[in-house]
Amino acid sequence: MITANEILHSIHVGLAGAITNEMLLAITEMALVGITLLGSLVCLSFFLGYMERKVAAFMQIRLGPNRVGPKGSLQIVADTIKLLFKEGLTPTSSDKFLFNLAPYIMVVTTMLVIAPIAYTKGMQIWDINIGVLYVSSISSMSVIGILMAGWSSNNKYSLLGAMRCGAQIVSYELSIGLSLITIVVLTGELSISGIVESQANGWWLFKGHIPVIIAFVIFIIASTAEINRAPFDLAEAESELTAGFHTEYSGMKFAMFLLAEYINLFIVAAMGATLFLGGWMPLHFGVDNGFNHVMDYIPGFVWFFGKTFFLIFIIMWFRWTFPRLRIDQLLNLEWKYLLPISMVNILLATLIAIMGWHF
């Protein structure tokens, strides 16, 4: 079976044959990776946009987009072209520099977070040894972009949305961190590839007993809040704040926020899949048995994207079912429920890790 490692190695050898200068080779490879990443992320957000609209439609007993292209699949492309041609308006009394900078900050932060995610064995842009710490620290930087957008718009709705969003992200960061630490405690590693390797004899969701299941549920709830999706979409609550922090944005700058939102959705789902559902690791039970060998025939790529899209579907399911929380209910949920529970939970997980009770 051809592995991703071999493909990447053959590309490297081919390039090394053509470019002899080592510095130039490294730069070329970086540029290739960057272009591939950008292209695939745009395709991904197209697909996620289409998926969101279809899932929403079916859950509300509608058909959804069904005119442009087969089953409406080109609708999102048409919408993007429309956004490209629209005027990118900058309000007169806004802080123009910050206003124009904010969407790029949002996109750059999400692009940074995607670096250490492992797609399949050996296919990872940056195998950093503190992967989990890196993801959780960089992803909290997106609040800067949101606050910047809200502040510089010089609009009360934008500012209110941005402030709510700041409070929300800062609070929910804690539960996300604690639920990630549960896995880090059990694994004893911070690198993404190490965490995936540790699940070769079963995913943590099955190996770690009840504490990991609770951590998983808390992770899903808190990450839904972290990426500002319904039922936690207070930052852009349409009925109260028109569109929250991106009220004043139009055209391509608005599309940037949309792109960042969908990539963030992908990232949290990918992190959940990596930490709790084994990333690209196939479904294994125990060590070296027939079942594991059968599962190994399905490539890691398929496993990773299958799990990720399953989690994305769950988050979309939340969005089209639950009513939006009020700001005080939102903070109640975090500080009175999720945080105490995850603190007790991490104690249990530590006990399990010390006593070696996990499988």
Add this chain to the structure above:
Amino acid sequence: MGIGSYFKTIFTSVRSLMSGMKLTGYYFTHHKEIVTQQYPENKAKGELILPERFRGEVIMPHDENNEHRCTGCQSCELSCPNGSIKIITKQALQPDGKKKKAIDTWVYHLDMCTFCNLCIEACPTQAIIMGQEFEHSVFDKKKLKKILNEPGSQVKAGVE
């Protein structure tokens, strides 16, 4: 808040959220529940289904003898909130030689009608009903002024 009610809140809220997700999950997997009608195509295929009480336009049914049920009482005209109905009456000669009030023309201004159904409610003899036809677009506004009683029609015997 006691520790018991703390956990009770968690369980009841999770249960109620789950019941909501069960319903949306059911709709997601059962596409036959979809209510969307794809309008121009389904009309060509003859699959356009309109509800029984759909309000397309006011019509006056005539039977095979070209007789309607309108006595010319003008209740509909009085009940119409925006004056889209105008009834011109005449004194019709009866077979026994007596004269009786009957309609001459029943004028319906479709362009002013809001389909509020009040004229149908007001009619004591069920002479007018709501029809299912809804494609009313025309190039000339004058075409929206309609005369509902057919030429030469008269009121059905026995309708008072």
